[in-house]
Amino acid sequence: MTEPGQLPEEVLVLIFCHLSLPDRAAAARVCRAWAAAATCSAVWHDTNISCDCEREGMVLPYLSSCLDHIHNLRLEFEPSREPSRQVATELLTALAGCAPGLRGLCLECRGEKPLFDAGRDVLDAVHAICSTARGLRHLDLRCLPFTLDDKLVLQVARGCPELRSLFLNNCTLVNSVGPGAVLELLEACPRLCTLGLHLASLSHTALEVLAAPDRAPFSLLALRCACPEDARAPPLPNEAWAALRHRHPGLAVEVELEPALPAESVTRVLQPAMPVAALHLCLSGDPVGSVRFAALYYAATLRVLEVRTTASAELDASLELLAARCPGLREVHCFCVVRPSVLHAFRAHCLRLRSYTLKLRREPHPWRPTLVE
Structure with missing residues (x-):
């Protein structure tokens, strides 16, 4: 009482x-x-931890009796600060010792990465967790700036058969996850329905595996094209995308095209049959052709568009075309000044628009999006 x-x-x-x-x-x-x-x-059950707490000297002592209760962990740390990274590594290592109950793990790095080859200690701890967390269902490494490799993917494939989502499309200068490791992952984790990869890690064979009749419903494929390996990756044929889309009608594809991808390579990546729901363009060349391509082929699927480039009349015209053809758009963010007719086009045609960044004059950065009431 x-x-x-x-x-x-x-x-x-x-x-x-x-x-x-x-x-x-x-x-x-x-x-x-x-x-x-x-x-x-x-x-x-759902725990968020920031390793700024290392100042208190109490992270591990206090957590030692609670680690068994953590099912979903979101862990933030700064790899450039040795104490923060050390606490993160110790916490992950301790969690590996009692990980059977862990269902979700999301790692987020803040600040700068200290060295090109840094992060081995953190990745070794992730390896240890994946070897013991048989029930792990969600693993998100998008915000790790370290080079991920086949060894990690194969450990996930061997140790986490219940996996539902895996994000490996992180910000790194080198992509060391090969298509072969991804194929083994798909075979070992039949319930996987969400996957984030660098383009070079995806193969025609992987698309065929995902389109197999006995495959569980697949809902999200996030592709990042940001490394030299991605620029050299062979094209994935439109027929394979059409078969995958037919097998999984609810599939959404998110595509990030970064400056490492030459403008002439964009047409090898974007295919008409891809059900692109989110398109992020930060190309070294002119993105006008990519915006027009999206307007022509992704009218039924596109929900988010982000463009980072310089202003031009051609870009304004392509954005107006996209606004007229993509009524289901929810967000549009253009990080250059546009003419008023562009803003009017999106407000008139995209009635489901929730937020936009469409500036009519130069403003101090950072630019904040406008929320639609």
Whole structure:
């Protein structure tokens, strides 16, 4: 029975779920009732941890009794700061020792990466988790600036048969995940329905595997074209995309085209049958052709468009064409000045638009999107 003036444990649990790690630790030291609530499994089911907490010197001591309760972990750290990276590595290593209950892991790096080959310690800890977390379903490494390789993918394939989503499309100068490792991953994880890759890691054979009749429904394929390997990758035929789209009508493809991809290579990447839902263009060449291509072929699927380039009358005309042909667009962000007719076109034709960045004059950066009421 609850003492007079004392909140019930279920109420304390709801409150402690929203506290930072230092605040949870402080709450656990108040009294026995608060300590019981602060270490309750419901508090730790979905956990966000920032390794800035290493200043307190309490991350691992406090977490040691709660690691078993963590099902989904989002971990932030700064790789350029040695204490932050060390705490992240120690935490991941400790988690590997009690990882059977882990279902989701998302790693996010803040700040700058210190060295080109840095991150081996963090990646070794991820290896350890993937070797013990048989029930892991979601692994997101998009915000790791380190080079990912076949060894990691094969460890995931061997150790995580229940995997549902995997993001390897991270910001790195080198892509070392080969198409062969991806094929083994697809064979070992039949329930995988969301996959993020660099373009060079995807093959025609992988598209055929995903389009197989007995394959579980596949919902999202995120492709990043940002490395020299991506620019040299062989084209994926339009027929393969058409077969994949026919097999999975709900499939959405997200494409990021970065400056490493020459403008002449864009036509090898973008195919008419790709169900592109999000297109991010940050090309070294003129993106006008890519915007027009999207207007012609992705009218039924495109929901998000981002363009980073210089202003031109040709770009304005292509954006107006896209606005007229893509009524389902939800977001458009153009990081150059456009003429008023472009803004009017999107407001008139795209009635589902939720936010946009369409500036009519130069403004100080960063540019903030406008939310549609």
